[in-house]
Amino acid sequence: MRAQVLLFPTITAYGRLYCAPRRLHRYNSSSSLFLNLSLSRFSGGLFFHMESGTSSSGKKAMVENLKRYGVISSKRVAQVMEALDRGLFVPAGSSAYVDTPVPIGYNATISAPHMHATCLQLLEDKLQPGMRALDVGSGTGYLTGCFALMVGAEGRVVGVDHIPELVDMSIKNIEKSVAASLLKNGSLSLHVGDGRKGWQEFAPYDVIHVGAAASEIPQPLLDQLKPGGRMVIPLGTYFQELKVIDKNKDGSIKVHTETSVRYVPLTSRDEQLGGF
Numbered sequence: 001m002r003a004q005v006l007l008f009p010t011i012t013a014y015g016r017l018y019c020a021p022r023r024l025h026r027y028n029s030s031s032s033l034f035l036n037l038s039l040s041r042f043s044g045g046l047f048f049h050m051e052s053g054t055s056s057s058g059k060k061a062m063v064e065n066l067k068r069y070g071v072i073s074s075k076r077v078a079q080v081m082e083a084l085d086r087g088l089f090v091p092a093g094s095s096a097y098v099d100t101p102v103p104i105g106y107n108a109t110i111s112a113p114h115m116h117a118t119c120l121q122l123l124e125d126k127l128q129p130g131m132r133a134l135d136v137g138s139g140t141g142y143l144t145g146c147f148a149l150m151v152g153a154e155g156r157v158v159g160v161d162h163i164p165e166l167v168d169m170s171i172k173n174i175e176k177s178v179a180a181s182l183l184k185n186g187s188l189s190l191h192v193g194d195g196r197k198g199w200q201e202f203a204p205y206d207v208i209h210v211g212a213a214a215s216e217i218p219q220p221l222l223d224q225l226k227p228g229g230r231m232v233i234p235l236g237t238y239f240q241e242l243k244v245i246d247k248n249k250d251g252s253i254k255v256h257t258e259t260s261v262r263y264v265p266l267t268s269r270d271e272q273l274g275g276f
């Protein structure tokens with residue numbers, strides 16, 4: 001965990017994080033919180049450009065900082081995060097390039113840039129041209145778009161979210177972005193559905209990413225993971241860990257824990273919208 005030390009030594013210890021704003025840790029499934037971040041890597045947005053709207057210098061600085069602090073280590077991940085402008089995916093007036101999650105309505109957030117970068121790094125090997133990826137809890141569509149750029153026109157990427165308004169918004173976001181042609185040619189699609197069931201139509205997948213925290217790994221997702229494929233999923237309720245699940249060629253499963261995180265829950269639509 002080199003990034004822990006370099007990034008922000010005062011908040012590397014798990015307990016110290018409780019100095020974060022109260023709403024960060026007063027967790028319940030029906031309140032809109034600043035979520036979807038790595039507890040060890042959360043930088044509090046202190047070192048990225050404070051800019052809203054789209055900005056190529058803001059985008060560049062964001063990627064440079066993620067590289068400098070060791071979150072991005074590969075050229076392809078840097079390239080894709082520079083190519084797909086986060087400014088097109090955050091709500092108007094939000095700081096697109098600050099390293100923090102941003103509320104997007106419906107008790108959901110777009111994940112912090114370091115979280116997107118971490119997941120892209122973990123999945124990079126399985127996001128080669130022509131491969132298939134499923135993004136469960138696709139939200140704004142940012143990470144889904146990154147996947148699509150990485151697997152290209154010969155690949156197949158599916159995003160699933162259970163909030164129809166978010167799926168509509170994600171399609172509009174992608175249409176404005178460099179990934180628009182992939183949506184048009186059908187190698188990228190975004191759907192309304194319960195992501196706990198996966199998306200059978202294009203299974204099996206080389207990559208399954210889950211952008212919301214599950215209490216246990218949904219069996220349909222394990223079933224839809226290709227032998228040789230990799231799943232990244234946050235697991236837990238209050239205390240959550242980002243799990244990396246590799247399906248071996250013989251179908252057996254290997255699991256390792258990457259880091260502690262705080263994500264919105266993978267739940268039912270009613271539960272998510274309760275009190276909204």
Ligand code: SAH
Pocket residue numbers: 036106108109110111136137138139140141142143160161162163166193194195196211212264265266267268269272
């Ligand atoms: N990766 C997204 C994260 C969005 S937050 C981004 O960075 O934009 C998590 C998302 O999971 C929310 O959009 C929420 O609506 C969705 N979600 C939660 N439970 C779900 C379920 N059962 N099926 C599909 N989507 C779900």
